[in-house]
Amino acid sequence: MTDALTPELILGAYAAGIFPMAADADDDELQWYDPDPRGILPLRGFHLSRRLQRTVLSGRFDVSVDQDFPGVMKACAAPAPGREDTWINGEIFRLFCALHDMGYAHSVECRQDGKLVGGLYGVALGGAFFGESMFSRATDASKVALVHLVARLRIGGFIVLDTQFGTDHLARFGGEEIPASLYKATLERAVQMMPCWQASIPADVLEAEIRAMRAETQAADTQHS
Numbered sequence: 001m002t003d004a005l006t007p008e009l010i011l012g013a014y015a016a017g018i019f020p021m022a023a024d025a026d027d028d029e030l031q032w033y034d035p036d037p038r039g040i041l042p043l044r045g046f047h048l049s050r051r052l053q054r055t056v057l058s059g060r061f062d063v064s065v066d067q068d069f070p071g072v073m074k075a076c077a078a079p080a081p082g083r084e085d086t087w088i089n090g091e092i093f094r095l096f097c098a099l100h101d102m103g104y105a106h107s108v109e110c111r112q113d114g115k116l117v118g119g120l121y122g123v124a125l126g127g128a129f130f131g132e133s134m135f136s137r138a139t140d141a142s143k144v145a146l147v148h149l150v151a152r153l154r155i156g157g158f159i160v161l162d163t164q165f166g167t168d169h170l171a172r173f174g175g176e177e178i179p180a181s182l183y184k185a186t187l188e189r190a191v192q193m194m195p196c197w198q199a200s201i202p203a204d205v206l207e208a209e210i211r212a213m214r215a216e217t218q219a220a221d222t223q224h225s
Contacts, residue, residue, distance in 0.1 A: 038183040119141070
């Protein structure tokens, strides 16, 4: 029964490699998932194209963190072309907003002219970040949010960025699927680390990390050419 679920139980499930989803927004129940293989996005090996780097650093979007967590969740749950249904029901919304209030769930927001046009959210536990969902209402907005998230996680010393499942979209950035046994071995180390999330990172430090990500991509492309 979902009425017994607490934020603490959700954290325990994540630490064990399990996560909840609802069948749809109208379903009051949550289902538990433990996929094998598991989708991850390597933090060292993220593919950042030259075009996307220019967009990220152009100032087209005002990027912030944890300024409107509920707004990001609601936008992720809203119907969009190609994604008419959502797995984010009222119980998911309640639990993750509680996790945000406790300092575990975080959002990255992209705005234009003060309007929220893209973003993502997930849960940070030790040195692991569990990506949950993203949305975009302007070209490249969710991609910019993802680049900022990866830069932030690298700076913080995270060792796991869990994407739950692999997708063709994430594969463009270096996303891959690995055996659940390998994922859980790394996760066990990650959740025992001291909290790695940093609430405030200077803009110049973030920019330097983003440029370093692009340099790594160029080196990898040269090696494989």
